[in-house]
Amino acid sequence: xxxxxxxxFVGHYYSxxxxxxxxxxxxxRDNSMLTFQSAQELGAAAIAQKLVSLPFQKVKxxxxxxxxxxxxxxxxxxxxxxxxxVDDEQNPLSYSQAFQLSKDxxxxxxxxxxxFTLV
Amino acid sequence: xxxxxxxxFVGHYYSxxxxxxxxxxxxxRDNSMLTFQSAQELGAAAIAQKLVSLPFQKVKxxxxxxxxxxxxxxxxxxxxxxxxxVDDEQNPLSYSQAFQLSKDxxxxxxxxxxxFTLV
Numbered sequence: 001x002x003x004x005x006x007x008x009f010v011g012h013y014y015s016x017x018x019x020x021x022x023x024x025x026x027x028x029r030d031n032s033m034l035t036f037q038s039a040q041e042l043g044a045a046a047i048a049q050k051l052v053s054l055p056f057q058k059v060k061x062x063x064x065x066x067x068x069x070x071x072x073x074x075x076x077x078x079x080x081x082x083x084x085x086v087d088d089e090q091n092p093l094s095y096s097q098a099f100q101l102s103k104d105x106x107x108x109x110x111x112x113x114x115x116f117t118l119v
Numbered sequence: 120x121x122x123x124x125x126x127x128f129v130g131h132y133y134s135x136x137x138x139x140x141x142x143x144x145x146x147x148r149d150n151s152m153l154t155f156q157s158a159q160e161l162g163a164a165a166i167a168q169k170l171v172s173l174p175f176q177k178v179k180x181x182x183x184x185x186x187x188x189x190x191x192x193x194x195x196x197x198x199x200x201x202x203x204x205v206d207d208e209q210n211p212l213s214y215s216q217a218f219q220l221s222k223d224x225x226x227x228x229x230x231x232x233x234x235f236t237l238v
Contacts, residue, residue: 033188033189035186035188035198038184038186064238065157065236065238067154067157067234067236068234069152069154069232069234070152071190071192071194071219071231071232072192072194072219072221072231073190073191073192073194075190075191075192077196077217077219077232077234079154079198079215079216079217079234079236081215081236081238094213094238096198096200096215096238097198098196098198098217100190100191100196100219102191112190112191113188113190113196115186115187115188115196115198117184117186117198117200119183119184119200119213119215119238
């Protein structure tokens, strides 16, 4: 089941990020963790606040590679590498992002671990 | 405890990789997974064989960023971005690598998930 799901998740995540970052809050839970360029946030509210406050108006992610594996606890770990364009910049920035997805008590997938790094 | 441990793991992993790849087998177990440039391997023996058979004699990894978070099952997820030099090449290649570390039944840490991608 993993790979269809992951492709969907990655596409959904970045399309949400690029259209309305505030909606990303629904993909996290209170125990979710974000490391964004070494800054650490805990919980959906703090993570969404961090993402919404990033200092650009427009962003367009272009994931290039996506690889995934099942994890010991029944989750999924995903490594994405790609490029992104911010505002009216012409030069894309390269990034790497690792996710671990888990299921909440209702059986819905959410982002437990999120590590984002510009490279 | 996480961050000292992770720094040690990453340093140990790449120094082993760069000095004697065959010794990496000890860092994996039978249920470990490797995705190396989209090729998938399962288990310490197959993973070590894959790494030993990579077509270069010398390699030098230079990790640039290392970020880590605890995972739901008591493990650690790590995202490394860096560069590597192969044989006598002068131009480094950029790579990203995601690890998930778990403890085996004896309480020793090992690599459960390993996803390596040149970028």
